[in-house]
Amino acid sequence: MTLALDLTDRVLHSTEDLSEFWRDLRHNNPVHWLDPTDGGPGFWVLTTYEHVSAVYRDTKHFTSERGNVMDALRAGGDSAAKRMLSLTDGPRHAGIRSILMKTFSKRGVEQVGTRIRSVARSLVESALAAGECDFAKDVAAPIPLMAICDLLGVPEEDRWRIFDLTSSMVASETPDHTQKDAWRNKNEVLFYFANMAEGRRVEPRDDIVSLLTAAQIENAGLTEDEIIFNCYSLILGGGETTRMSIGGAVLALIQNPSQWQALKSGAVSIDSAVEEVLRWTTPSMHMARTALSDVEIGGKLIRAGDIVTLWNVSANRDETVFDSPDTFDLARTPNKHVTLGGGSHFCLGAHLARLEINAVLTALRDMVSGMELAGEPRRIYSNFLGGVCHVPVSLR
Amino acid sequence: MTQDIERSLRDHASVGSAAVTVEDDRVVAFVVPAAESLSLRELRTALADTPDEFVVLPALPLAGDGTPDWAELSRSRGDLRRRRQPYVAPRNDMERYLAGLWEDLLGVEDIGADDDFFTLGGHSLLAVRIRMRLQRDHGVTVPPEVLFENSVLHEQAAVVESMREA
Known part of the structure; x- marks a missing residue:
């Protein structure tokens, strides 16, 4: 087993099974300094559950304000720094988060709950009628897209265009996607929300964009940058991640027939199954922070300014926390995975994600008697998001 | 003083x-x-x-x-x-318009025809602001890749001008 794998490589995560690599790091080098082959800035690679969850909670020594993913930090910092909720710390973060929590609280997301459940049922019904479908494309993609667009106020006719753009901003379905393509798509999405925010200022509606344009923190409105970057963040966080979890859930259920039976028979609850799906799929493979001052972790000295990457995919398979971590076990308890992060930046959309996955698992349990793969599943290419974009299945 | x-x-x-x-x-x-x-x-x-x-x-x-x-x-x-590039004064209306716009967005004075948007700190959202202003002031919707590929002021002015005429 070599430690020379370059984690910045976006194709690597899609084509290779890295389980052995992560296990080796967790056991032999849990706080590992990596110098990528491109000659750019190196960074720390943290792989154990203990270290990853500790850094999430430690806002004294680690900041999100320069960026929270490897690529942006290595490029010198994120241009949305301090203007996007996830890239803001301290009182400003608390202020904006509390505005958005009205929509994303457990009670808040129920405003789209009925619709999500009914759409999940009708999509599964169509898939059953057709006999075969691409579950990732036909069921996993439209549900989170519909939910986040309903909440943001993006009209029906624009949604699939937005989907095409957002699904190729931080990941892609082809290995030869360029930086320019990503920049272009990101710019179109920002432009879209800049125009939308301008419209909502004049004519507010009952949606998040209007909520953000009208919001006040300490008697001042949010800046234009904050509004646009937060919409960008919500459409990406809301649309892309749960799509990976839902597609991955179906694949895992097909590959583990006993778990499908347990779900079908009611031997495990949907709530418990949702948590294992989240742990198993871990769509945000890593998150990143910057050290604010010198700090020691696992006997290694991390210097102020160092980039620290937190590998959720590895922490969620840490054998010191999860029994038989490489077993897909819907009844797993406790199941305190780090899929949704931790600390003050814990995923804003956690309730929405759980609601969406719950709706799909419920529809499968209630309506489907058997599932088989009908083709080769395909994964997206990215060093940040991981999961499947194509899962051909036959349902009956 | x-x-x-x-x-x-x-x-x-x-x-x-x-x-x-x-x-x-x-x-x-x-x-x-x-x-x-x-x-x-x-x-x-x-x-x-x-x-x-x-x-x-x-x-x-x-x-x-x-x-x-x-x-x-x-x-x-x-x-x-x-x-910065050695200063070359903007030579036509579109170059002068964009120079003024860049100066406000980038917080840099005396933008010249040879200056580069990204080298001077231009990023995605600033590019969005250029696109919104061009839409409002000149009625053209400029695709993002046009700004990405033409990041030097005089090139950007030429391509926006040609889109406006088309």
Whole structure:
């Protein structure tokens, strides 16, 4: 087993099974300094559950304000720094988060709950009628897209265009996607929300964009940058991640027939199954922070300014926390995975994600008697998001 | 003189903090905007005494005793100068229009025809602002890749002009 794998490589995560690599790091080098082959800035690679969850909670020594993913930090910092909720710390973060929590609280997301459940049922019904479908494309993609667009106020006719753009901003379905393509798509999405925010200022509606344009923190409105970057963040966080979890859930259920039976028979609850799906799929493979001052972790000295990457995919398979971590076990308890992060930046959309996955698992349990793969599943290419974009299945 | 300018800068609503010094016989004002954008053109008009040059920064670097870190500020000025191209005055209406727009968005004065948007700190959201202004002021919807591929001012002006005529 070599430690020379370059984690910045976006194709690597899609084509290779890295389980052995992560296990080796967790056991032999849990706080590992990596110098990528491109000659750019190196960074720390943290792989154990203990270290990853500790850094999430430690806002004294680690900041999100320069960026929270490897690529942006290595490029010198994120241009949305301090203007996007996830890239803001301290009182400003608390202020904006509390505005958005009205929509994303457990009670808040129920405003789209009925619709999500009914759409999940009708999509599964169509898939059953057709006999075969691409579950990732036909069921996993439209549900989170519909939910986040309903909440943001993006009209029906624009949604699939937005989907095409957002699904190729931080990941892609082809290995030869360029930086320019990503920049272009990101710019179109920002432009879209800049125009939308301008419209909502004049004519507010009952949606998040209007909520953000009208919001006040300490008697001042949010800046234009904050509004646009937060919409960008919500459409990406809301649309892309749960799509990976839902597609991955179906694949895992097909590959583990006993778990499908347990779900079908009611031997495990949907709530418990949702948590294992989240742990198993871990769509945000890593998150990143910057050290604010010198700090020691696992006997290694991390210097102020160092980039620290937190590998959720590895922490969620840490054998010191999860029994038989490489077993897909819907009844797993406790199941305190780090899929949704931790600390003050814990995923804003956690309730929405759980609601969406719950709706799909419920529809499968209630309506489907058997599932088989009908083709080769395909994964997206990215060093940040991981999961499947194509899962051909036959349902009956 | 530098202190007077520093005081009047600090009193201005659009300035968050400021430090003024003399470097290479030039009065240099380092300013941190109070809000997300700062028009140096408007600032210049509002001041009684003006510096020879401005350097806009996201935050003022401080030394241990809380005073401005002049060495770090000098490095920021050097860095900005290295990113500039030798000045070539904008030559037509579209170049002058874009130069003014870039100056406001980037917080840099005297944008020339050979300056590069990304080298001077342009990023995705600033590119969005250019696109929104072009839509409003010139009625053209410029695709993002056009700005990405034509990041030098005179190239950008030429391609926007050709789209406007088409």
